[in-house]
Amino acid sequence: MDRTSDRGRLLTRRAALLGAGQLGLFGLLVGRMYYLQVVEAERYRVLAEENRINIRLLPPPRGPIVDRNGIKLAINRQNFRVLVVREDIVDLEATLGKLARIVPLSDYDRQRVLREVGRRRSFVPVPVRENLTWEEMARIQVNAHDLPGVLIDEGQTRHYEHGPAMAHLMGYVAAVSEEDLAAARGADPLLELPGFKIGKAGVEREFDLALRGKSGSKRVEVNARGREIRELEREEGEPGGQLALTLDINLQQFAADRLGQESASCVVMDIHSGEVLAMTSTPAFDPNAFTRGLSSQEWKALLDNPRAPLTPKAIAGQYAPGSTFKMVVALAALEAGVIKPEQTVWCPGHMTLGNARFHCWKRQGHGHVSLVQALAQSCDVYFYEVAKRTGIERIADMARRFGLGSAPDIVLRGVRGGLIPTKAWKQATLGEGWHQGETLIAGIGQGYVLATPLQLALMTARLANGGRRVDPVLTRQVMVDGHLAPRPVATPESLGVSRHSLNLVRQGMHEVVHGRRGTARGAALPEELGEMCGKTGTAQVRRITRAEREAGVTRNEDLPWERRDHALFVCYAPADKPRYAVAVVVEHGGGGSAVAAPIARDVMIETLRLDSAAPRRPEGDLKA
């Protein structure tokens, strides 16, 4: 019993120690609570709010693009798409397999989905396929019970009405790339939004900022996995602005259809304002395919096509202008005073310079030709002689005044400037001196001389408007600080070419179409539309050897396509009160009068027809 009570006393003592120890530890807990919940409370309150509240971007709808009459060219279309939500799916690959039996899925799509799912949080829906048909949607709905985690929603995709006809100008939108992100340097958070698309080419690209709009935002309460629980506050963004082009889509479509499958381009320009009413390049591609995403086969087919559907030939195709350059040579000579209009040159079919012989297209020669006759019949010998007298420098100066030799100031990328050679240019680039023979060749728009169809249209417009420096214009608005503003009215200055000289050249162009011996007599307009002035051009793309010339020049039709001549035609109408200029280039089309002129005539007819059909828009109506 003694021992037991000893034991009891010891235990009591030690129990007291234990109690004190436990009390101390509880005190520690209380102290910690005080520290966290009183001393540091404010800091943790802020952290808790940061946890809870998230700011989400609201993408604005992209602005539409319309033609000069307000017809919609690029719109946002509702689009049904099928998505997967990772957190609701047990076996993603199996689900995709099941889905593939209902709607066609490419391997590429599958890989992309698997990749995206890995990158995003598990509740974020990842698009599997867009642009579902009604039938596909119905089939998914019917099988919905078998496909947990698969859902259908409605998004917006960019759609281009008149797809291929507008392709090169319009460009397209596509997903933001790493380079785009780097270039933006975090300026617009929209770019980081999954699935956001920006303009990648054409006006979609050039006016991207204005079309994109400003993002709105909403403050939402989220849970730990980032799922939205409720919306706290919302700030609406600003939808993208409506961009109006100067194009007339009906004319554009007409021109594209008229060019058909030729590798060709056509530009229609208002000669007073410089507004481009049509600018087509064929063959083209469907920009909707780019927005949807191209398969590698489709892409390869586009790249391998010898008619270069991806190249906007109207602005980037550089061709020897051939005889369409003769107006410039004539003006240079007249202004330099080296020829008199009534003075004639004898054309025996060729001209000899030193021991070289320069041929006229007409083997038997034109006989005595004056300026107007030379233009009307496109006599080469006349222009060899005139070019020889004028000299390359004065020709080049005149060419520049008419917009050749430098890229037109138009809001697109890839606009080429062609080439107007000078002695200095040749020395600098080829390191060789200039030969007089090269001046002769330049005099008929061959040799080094190159121009784009847009430049040819511009040249024609400046000829037709009385020698004023209009510039090509593609849009009715300009972008100022990321917003669209009406384009300020420009008053084109004079090119400093005398009216007398211009009238002579224009008379020559009139004779081309309406003269007895004009090279484009078949291109005359129907009587009620008035008269047209024009100039044919046939640009040689191969060298004709002496042997061939003696044996008889091979006809174009007998040559392989890529060695045939380019066919060109420039024109303006109506002759007495000009309003529109048209330039047509058909690659390897053969003769300008036979191939290009009829196309240009048809396009001009359509232009004038549409012009009289459409009510004239007052100037103040240009705002978006």
Added chain:
Amino acid sequence: MSEREFLRPRWRRGDMTIAEKLWQISWSYVLIIAVIAGIGVIMLYSAGNGSFDPWASRHAIRFAVGLGVMLTVALIDIRLILRYAYLLYAATLVLLVGVELMGHVGMGAQRWIDLGFFHLQPSEVMKIVLVLALARFFHGTDIEQVGRPTVLLVPLLMVAAPAVLVLRQPDLGTALMMVMGAGVIFFLAGVRLWKFGVVLAAALAALPLAWSLLLHDYQKNRVRTFLDPERDPLGAGYHIIQSKIALGSGGIWGKGFLAGTQSHLEFLPERQTDFIFTMLAEERGMIGGLVLLALYALVMVYGYLFALRSQHQFGRLVVLGVSTTFFLYVFINVAMVMGLIPVVGVPLPLISYGGTVMLSLMVGFGLILSVWVHRDVEMGRHG
């Protein structure tokens, strides 16, 4: 002569009617326990986002069952408990071995046995049964025997066997709790303090070895993360950072019932089990946390009073041993959610959702009450 004085001689013989026993039960103690469990039901209602489903209602039912078990145990003669202490210990040890063997087949870290209606975790039961076994051992030894190291070998083995098994599960928290709970009993039984020093020194010396041999990678990570939670803010450190944010943002008065943003928006992990204290402190603030700690302290105080009034060493050791286990649950859990110690999976008694812990705790409280009811019973070495 009071009624008690009159009855005492008969009670010493352990000759009590059921009614007498029921009368002797400390109903205020039962009430405190019920209040704590009630707080548990309320917090689980909040954890279920304002719904009794899935946790609060089941917690209430389990507590009601536990209450019945507790009162039943309280009525069992303490001498009977003494007599079967070793047998219970042996049976629980067999279950632990069983879990260890099944664990290899199961999910790798299986800690429970499926009884059909209930998942029994032998390690939780062992915490209580170990107290009984050690109490019985030290009940039967006098101070001189306790002084002899060879005598201590037996109780040391009694601790080591389940502790190693539990550690292999792997469940570091439970193993440590067993060792600490047992240590307290050794201490109360009169083992000299320097011997604790020796064991502690040996343990510290063995620490590097244990670190590389016994601890799993995730356990090592937990310790590392504890030392520097910001080391991996989205991984292992995430839980403790979010728990501190929840606690701290609760402030003094809390954000209000059902209004804990951290808890309800799921930033807080395991809000129905290990981190439920955090949720209480977020919604009810420091005041709520203090009230709960005070209630727990009250349970402890009752334990000391019961122990000191017990006429037998077995009762004293059982009460203090069970109370200490209870204390360790509370302390480890609360210290863990506040970032004072590494993350270990220890629930908050009577509050956290979980069946076995609730049951073993209620059995423990039943034992404490049984000691109280039978405090005057005279007991030989073997009951």
